[in-house]
Amino acid sequence: MRLSRYFLPTLREDPSEAETVSHKLLLRAGMIRKVASGVYNFLPLGLKALKNIENIVRQEMNRAGALEVLLPLVQPAELWLETGRWNAYGKELLRFKDRKEHDFCLGPTHEEVITDLVRRDVKSYRQLPLILYQIAPKFRDEIRPRFGLMRAREFIMKDAYSFDADYEGLDKSYQLMYETYNRIFSACGLKFKAVRAHTGAIGGDVSHEFMVLAETGEDTIAVCPKCGFAENVEIAPAISSEVYEPEPYRPIEKVYTPNVRSAKDVADYLGLPLKKITKTLIYIVEEKEPVAICVRGDHEVNEVKLEKVLGGKPFRMATEEEVLKIVGAHPGFIGPKGLKMKVIVDRSLVNFPNFVIGANKDEYHYVNANLNDTFVPDLVADVRKAVEGDLCPECGELLTFMKGIEVGHIFKLGTKYSEPMKATFLDKDGTEKPFIMGCYGIGVSRVLSATIEQNHDENGIIFPWPIAPFKVGIISFKPDFQEKAEKLYQELSERVDTLIDDRDERPGVKFKDLDLIGVPLQVIYGKSFEETGKVEIKIRRTGERVYLPEEEARTFVLSFGEKQGEESL
RNA sequence: CGGGGCGUAGCUCAGCCUGGGAGAGCGUCGGCUUCGGGAGCCGAGUGUCGGAGGUUCAAAUCCUCUCGCCCCGACCA
Numbered sequence: 340m341r342l343s344r345y346f347l348p349t350l351r352e353d354p355s356e357a358e359t360v361s362h363k364l365l366l367r368a369g370m371i372r373k374v375a376s377g378v379y380n381f382l383p384l385g386l387k388a389l390k391n392i393e394n395i396v397r398q399e400m401n402r403a404g405a406l407e408v409l410l411p412l413v414q415p416a417e418l419w420l421e422t423g424r425w426n427a428y429g430k431e432l433l434r435f436k437d438r439k440e441h442d443f444c445l446g447p448t449h450e451e452v453i454t455d456l457v458r459r460d461v462k463s464y465r466q467l468p469l470i471l472y473q474i475a476p477k478f479r480d481e482i483r484p485r486f487g488l489m490r491a492r493e494f495i496m497k498d499a500y501s502f503d504a505d506y507e508g509l510d511k512s513y514q515l516m517y518e519t520y521n522r523i524f525s526a527c528g529l530k531f532k533a534v535r536a537h538t539g540a541i542g543g544d545v546s547h548e549f550m551v552l553a554e555t556g557e558d559t560i561a562v563c564p565k566c567g568f569a570e571n572v573e574i575a576p577a578i579s580s581e582v583y584e585p586e587p588y589r590p591i592e593k594v595y596t597p598n599v600r601s602a603k604d605v606a607d608y609l610g611l612p613l614k615k616i617t618k619t620l621i622y623i624v625e626e627k628e629p630v631a632i633c634v635r636g637d638h639e640v641n642e643v644k645l646e647k648v649l650g651g652k653p654f655r656m657a658t659e660e661e662v663l664k665i666v667g668a669h670p671g672f673i674g675p676k677g678l679k680m681k682v683i684v685d686r687s688l689v690n691f692p693n694f695v696i697g698a699n700k701d702e703y704h705y706v707n708a709n710l711n712d713t714f715v716p717d718l719v720a721d722v723r724k725a726v727e728g729d730l731c732p733e734c735g736e737l738l739t740f741m742k743g744i745e746v747g748h749i750f751k752l753g754t755k756y757s758e759p760m761k762a763t764f765l766d767k768d769g770t771e772k773p774f775i776m777g778c779y780g781i782g783v784s785r786v787l788s789a790t791i792e793q794n795h796d797e798n799g800i801i802f803p804w805p806i807a808p809f810k811v812g813i814i815s816f817k818p819d820f821q822e823k824a825e826k827l828y829q830e831l832s833e834r835v836d837t838l839i840d841d842r843d844e845r846p847g848v849k850f851k852d853l854d855l856i857g858v859p860l861q862v863i864y865g866k867s868f869e870e871t872g873k874v875e876i877k878i879r880r881t882g883e884r885v886y887l888p889e890e891e892a893r894t895f896v897l898s899f900g901e902k903q904g905e906e907s908l
Numbered sequence: 909c910g911g912g913g914c915g916u917a918g919c920u921c922a923g924c925c926u927g928g929g930a931g932a933g934c935g936u937c938g939g940c941u942u943c944g945g946g947a948g949c950c951g952a953g954u955g956u957c958g959g960a961g962g963u964u965c966a967a968a969u970c971c972u973c974u975c976g977c978c979c980c981g982a983c984c985a
Contacts, residue, residue: 348918349946350919350920350935351919351920351934351935351946352919352920352921352934353920354919354920355914355919355920355921355977355978356977356978357978358978358979373977375976375977376976376977376978482909482982483979485978485979600985601984601985602984602985618984618985619985620983620984620985621985632984634984636984638984639984640984642984655983656983656984656985657983658983659983659985662985669985670983670985671985672985673985697985724984798945814944816943816944817943844946845942845943845944845945845946845947846943846944846945847943847944847945847946847947848945848946848947849944849945849946850944850945850946851945851946852946854945855946863944865944866944
């Protein structure tokens with residue numbers, strides 16, 4: 340591509356609307372432009388990168404035997420009524436009426452549509468297993484779209500659905516997709532981790548998330564450096580490495596603690612370590628029964644675990660008013676002693692000597708509380724989030740924590756959709772059975788964001804070779820070199836996406852733009868070519884420069900690409 | 909949904925407190941010079957000051973309403 344004929348509106352300054360690196364760089368590199376909150380245009384450069392990701396995904400899905408389809412963005416309410424999600428799905432589901440006053444929605448996901456498709460035309464176990472996928476826009480009316488493509492309302496997703504005759508088949512399909520996802524993200528040249536995860540609203544019992552590792556990730560994952568254990572902290576068991584030293588028994592004592600509501604305030608006020616101050620949180624289960632949860636001041640309640648402990652019943656945290664009404668004291672002064680409700684304590688309080696609890700009276704706490712002495716809990720359970728210093732539940736090694744961006748999620752659905760939608764087939768034994776389903780998503784446009792979060796420096800994007808919209812950029816500084824640069828451009832263009840900056844711009848501008856848009860290799864016809872006849876090749880990622888005669892430069896570029904391709908597989 | 913902030917040239921932003929001429933830098937267009945890291949000089953164009961209403965002799969500026977965008981939070985006490 341000739342830059343003089345390309346549409347590449349790069350920005351020198353950070354747009355004021357962007358906060359995160361990937362958002363800023365996507366805008367500055369002229370890859371995307373905002374149309375509305377959480378809704379974006381893809382410009383030629385951005386689309387090219389997106390297509391590269393899509394094609395990697397497509398290639399690997401096809402290799403796995405999945406078949407590509409295209410499902411509609413607009414979906415009728417009828418299908419969603421069948422599964423009950425028309426009402427169950429919140430405001431994220433954008434609903435509207437057509438001219439005939441029929442209800443429709445924009446598809447945030449496609450389980451209903453695909454299940455409908457398959458139930459109409461798949462009738463026999465002989466047609467199974469079947470994996471269908473699409474790469475298409477989705478719309479979710481997010482509460483708060485943010486970070487550019489990271490959490491957009493309209494975004495590109497690859498979603499796949501597997502249909503099997505039995506659970507053994509589902510296990511196989513799931514395993515196949517798990518391996519395919521590993522191939523996909525490797526082929527993209529990303530550093531990532533597959534972790535066990537919470538199944539969430541989509542349901543099912545097993546799920547894995549694929550996390551691109553980046554400091555700015557919104558998820559935290561716990562990884563064991565020894566045995567390979569990896570889980571989202573949303574579900575990771577919390578096993579403390581701490582051993583509590585026994586302390587002499589001290590009688591419980593009520594102390595005056597004015598205006599200290601947070602655990603940290605109480606710790607500072609009493610001159611005790613934060614962990615000695617326990618927090619008691621009041622939850623309302625099924626909108627009627629209050630339940631108290633007790634954790635150490637340096638720990639946090641994990642609501643995913645809590646949900647399990649509470650038997651999957653719906654619950655929420657009590658409001659300040661409710662706490663006052665039920666307990667008679669404000670949040671911050673709540674404690675388990677004398678509470679007239681079910682009390683669940685985190686197991687980190689077992690054998691924890693002489694801790695502090697709220698006194699259920701404003702401005703007062705108890706010190707020297709002890710489990711089973713000061714109060715007897717109804718249940719001791721793991722209800723906290725795992726933290727630094729906790730141990731691997733499988734091998735006992737210290738866990739490592741890292742941040743990740745969720746780019747893929749795979750689920751076993753079972754019959755969650757096939758049953759209510761009466762999607763059945765005739766099995767070998769002549770009986771009618773619901774399909775056993777799985778679903779597998781990749782946030783394609785989010786992968787682009789995540790790629791940039793993981794691969795950038797102060798000068799701009801550093802695209803991994805497979806995703807780079809252009810692999811090579813050619814710059815020449817003297818009119819005399821133009822012809823030679825042009826010839827190399829022609830040759831390289833036959834093999835890889837090549838950009839030649841033929842604009843009448845100053846060198847600085849050309850360098851800055853090539854750096855900004857993340858072209859992996861820059862071929863420069865400048866000083867070195869004039870003096871020695873060798874072109875200069877700059878490797879964007881390392882800043883390394885090599886000087887080669889033109890012939891060798893050509894093979895260098897091509898073999899560089901192949902090498903990158905191999906490394907990423 | 910709660911809180912905060914912003915909306916002025918294509919972009920980044922000043923001007924608003926304390927009412928009176930709509931501005932700067934970058935970009936764009938023309939010219940000269942320059943040519944290895946977002947050059948210099950000369951010249952040119954550039955605006956419903958988000959929108960509506962109000963106060964006033966006079967509103968980007970004060971008041972009311974409204975729309976849009978961004979950030980933080982959505983109860984970890």
